[in-house]
Amino acid sequence: MNDSNITRLELISENRMFGGLQRVYSHHSKLCNGTMRFAIYLPPAALSGNKVPVLTYLSGLTCTEDNVTAKAGAQRMASELGLIFVAPDTSPRGQNIPGEDDSYDFGSAAGFYLDATQEPWSTAYNMYSYITRELQEVIAANFETADLSRQGITGHSMGGHGALTIHLKNPDLFKSVSAFAPICAPMQCPWGEKALSGYLGDNRDNWTAYDATELVRQSPSKATILVDQGSADNFLKEQLKPELLQQACQESGQSLSLRLQEGYDHSYYFIASFIEDHLRHHAKALNT
C-alpha cells in the first residue's frame, strides 16, 4: 500500500472557489482494481499551510464525485470553517463484470461502501476498505495540511448508509458523523437486500456488519449522529426507515439528532438547504 504507484495522483480539474481550490483527481486503486476519482476542496486555511480537519462525503446511487461538488454548495462553509471536503466516487468503474451497468442500484455507482465477498464482485467492489484505508493513505501522502487525526464523515442516501456504518465501525478514525436521508436499515429494505445479498451472499449473519441499525447496538461511538430527512422524500417509507435507526439508538443509548424536514424531498435541493448545519456539526465536534 505504500508503493508510490498507488498514491500518485493525476489532476483532472482545478477551479478556484470561495478563496480555496476545488480539485478532482484520479489515481490507481489496488483495492478497487482500477482507476478511481475523488473530488477534494482545499479551503484557504489549508492552502496557507494550516493543518485542518477533513470531512468525507459519500454520495448516493447513480452519483459520481461530481454531484455533491457541483450542487451542494458545501465549499462555502468548508471555506469559512476551514475544513477539507473530500468526495469519493460511489463504486469501482469499468470492471467488465457482466451486468455491472444494468441496474441503478447494484454494480457501477452502487458500491454500498462494503467489501464484497462474492465473485465476481469481490475483486474490485471493496469500497469499505477503499474509504477507510486506501483513500486515507492517498490523502496522507498528497495533502500535508490534512489533519487525519480530526476527521468526520457524512453522506446521502446510500452514502448516508456508508457514513453511518463506517463511523460506527471506526469511531476513532471518523470522530463525527451525519447523514442526509440515509438508508438506515439496509437489511430491512429492497435496496439493501439486493445489495447485501449480491455482494455478501445469502447468509444474513454476514450482513449485520454493514447495517447501521444493527451496528449501533454494539458500537463504542460516543458521537451524536445528526440525520436530516425530508418528509416528502419518495424513498422514505420503503427504503430509508429512519424510525428503525431511531429505535435502535434509543435502546442502545446512542445519541441521535434526527430532524424531519417538512416538505423536503430526496434531491440536492434538500442537501443544499441543510449542508451548512452539517458542516457546523462536524466543525464543532472536530474543534475547528
Next chain:
Amino acid sequence: MNDSNITRLELISENRMFGGLQRVYSHHSKLCNGTMRFAIYLPPAALSGNKVPVLTYLSGLTCTEDNVTAKAGAQRMASELGLIFVAPDTSPRGQNIPGEDDSYDFGSAAGFYLDATQEPWSTAYNMYSYITRELQEVIAANFETADLSRQGITGHSMGGHGALTIHLKNPDLFKSVSAFAPICAPMQCPWGEKALSGYLGDNRDNWTAYDATELVRQSPSKATILVDQGSADNFLKEQLKPELLQQACQESGQSLSLRLQEGYDHSYYFIASFIEDHLRHHAKALNT
C-alpha cells in the same frame, strides 16, 4: 398577449429549498414560437403572501434554466433577502431551422437576448422581447407576490451581456443590474460578431442596440453596474473585454464596480463564490 393560453403554465418540477419552493415551468411563447421553460424560486416571504422584488438571471451559452438553478446556490440568499429568482432558458428550442443545433454559439442555447431581424431566425429568436415583455406578463399573471415595480437583472457571459443591455435599455423596468464575466462589447469579439451578423444582418449600425459598451454612452441608467470577472477566465481577453465597458463607463459617467477576481475561471464555481454579493447588491438597490 393577454390571452389566457399564453399565460397558462405547466409545472415541470417543484422542490422545497431553503424554506421556499424551487419550481420549473413551461408555457407557450408567442414571441419565441413555441414552448419555453423558466425556473423560479419563491422565497418564504413570497409564499407567505408578501410582495417581494424579482431578480432575473440570464444564463450563458450552452445553458438552460437548469444550470444556475442547480449549481449557483442563489436560493440561499434569495430566501434570506426575500427575492424571487427567475431563470429563463437561453433561446427558443426545436424550431426546425436548418443548422439551429450545429453551433454552441449560435441558434439553440445562444439566443443572445436580442430580437432577430433576419430570416429564418426572426420568427422565433426574440429573446429580448420575451424577457422584457412576454415573460413579464407571464409572471404578472401567475405570481401575485412578485413586485414587478422592483426588479433587477443579472447574468453570466452571454447572459451578462443580456443583463447589461436589457438594463441599459430599460432602466425603469430593471432598476438594478450586475453581471458575471459578461460579454461586454459584442461588436468587438468573435462570439458577438457571429451572433449579431447572423441575427441582425451585416449592417453594423443595427448592432449597437445590443452592445453594452455602445449603449452605456446614451443610457439614462443611474444604477451602479456590478461586474465580477475572473482573472483566470479563458474567454477574458478574446471574448469578454471588460476594459472596453470600463472605458465607456468612465467616459459617459456611468457608475461601474468592476472587480477582477484573482484566479477564478468562467465556471459556476466562480459564480457560486460571488452570487451572495450580487443578490445583496440587488436587494439593497431594490430596498428589500
